[in-house]
Amino acid sequence: MAQKIFRILNQIEEHILCLMVLQMGLSIFLQVVLRYTFHAAITWLNELVHIEVILLTFFGAGLGVKYGAHISVDILKTSVREPFRSLLEILNHLVLAVYAGLVAYYGAGLIKLMARWPHFTPTLRIPKHYLYFIVCVSLSLICIRSILKSYQILSDLLSGRSSGNAS
């Protein structure tokens, strides 16, 4: 049951990101068209895309953990045998988890501070700490996914299967 919910949530996340990228590209294109046909511009649209790139960066990084897409030096990983390879993988994911968790924690501190003296984005007037909060959530997602991934590799290792690429 829990797994099913996770899978649905994952699917939703991926599809939202896909739609977001489509919307981002078409929005900027629309700005160009508007400028040359109506000499007009939708100012808040640029800011929206500006924010969406930030979301894409961090939520995409979370997906990257799931698909093992993060760029790393794999000279050692490819040259050692099992079980050392799996152990290295687990270690790598744990380092990433600790790092992402730590930065999310720092972010939480910053958000508390900023909530007292809110800053706003120029045109959409979104409080900046709301955005920080979303980035914080996505960093926590990276952290959680890395821990889940290392747990999965560990259980695969213990049950004797080779590490798969499912998540």
Added chain:
Amino acid sequence: MITSIVIFSLVVLMVIGVPLAAVMGVAAVTCVIMFTHIPAQAVFQQLYQGSEYDLLQAVVFFIVAGGIMTKGTLASRLIRIGQALVGRFTGGMAITSVLICIFFAAVSGSSPATVVAVGSIMIPALIKSGYGSRFSIGLLTSAGSLGIMIPPSIPMIIWAVVMGVSVTKQFIAGFIPGFILGGVLMAYSYFMARRNHWHTPSRSSWSEIKVAFREGIWSLFMPVLVLGGIYAGIFTATEAASVAFAYALFVELVIHRSLTFKDLIPVFKQSILTSSMLLFIIANASVLSYYFSVNQIPLRVADFLLQYISNKYVFLLLVNIGLLIMGCFMDIVSAMLVLGPVFLPLLQKFNIDPIHFGIIMVLNIEVAFLTPPFGVNLFVSSSVTGKGIVEVSRSVIPYLVLIYGVLFLITYVPWISLVLTRLIQ
């Protein structure tokens, strides 16, 4: 003492395979906590700001546009035009392949995408018409790397973000070096085809040429639109990327009907992964360079290096050798992100234009894409052709020598990279 422990542990983290983004981030966090009095919250803020550059939108759009074109039929239509025009000459097909790589490079900013799009069609075609298999694989694997030399180019956008130079100028600086490299590859193809008598005349009739043009006209128009738009001042590089994106979508979905909306989902997913991995590394690298600038590391590195290097030419030589070695071990775009800001004072001291240096960097990235054991193009080509990685690596060696020759020419003749940038002051 503490510094060396920190550096040592980072190298260990990198070698055991921790994602490079996290290595940079861990480095930054550790250094900020240990060596400065800045509150650690600054790390988070810097990470956020590192993903805030508007130019990074261009990276995303160009990657998605490249994905769409690779999946669609844009490349194969270009190939038909090339065949119809140059197919009749000695080595014509090989020369066509390089030309198409140049053309595809002028619409996409990625090197592996070029290998997939052009290589998967041209390698089998070349072998079928009698060219040596090693020659063919090597040619397309290395000509694919033109993708990042000829604008638009994703590494150039990143370089412009890191160094704060104009991306339009950085783009235009890539033209002549790209054409020189393409020319060298074409000359080599001609020479090899002559020597080995790979002469396969395939004369096309006028009507065939006309058909090829009619079917490929939309593909041909794309670089004109994207690059012409940037240089005519009609839109910025970011907007050009969105135009490329919208154009590729429109052409593949509506005109060519080679893709459906369902096909787009995997393309988008893959592009999102590729681009967000890059963006995440850039964000983390910006935290590290924030620490660097707070502690004036670049100036200190410059002072240290200046004790040993007094000459611009020696510096450039050492940079090239260093990047060649580094390219064998790690993702060189990440290296560029960290090294760029560190080198900035040195560039000023030696009076090297950052744009010229950017071109040197990009050529080094091309070399790194082609050097075993971790060259991306080698893997892509290996999966496209079904040949082993060793075989592919071996086939690339003569081309690596050629590219290195071009690299030295471009390193020591800054005029080649800079002459066009002076025109658009």
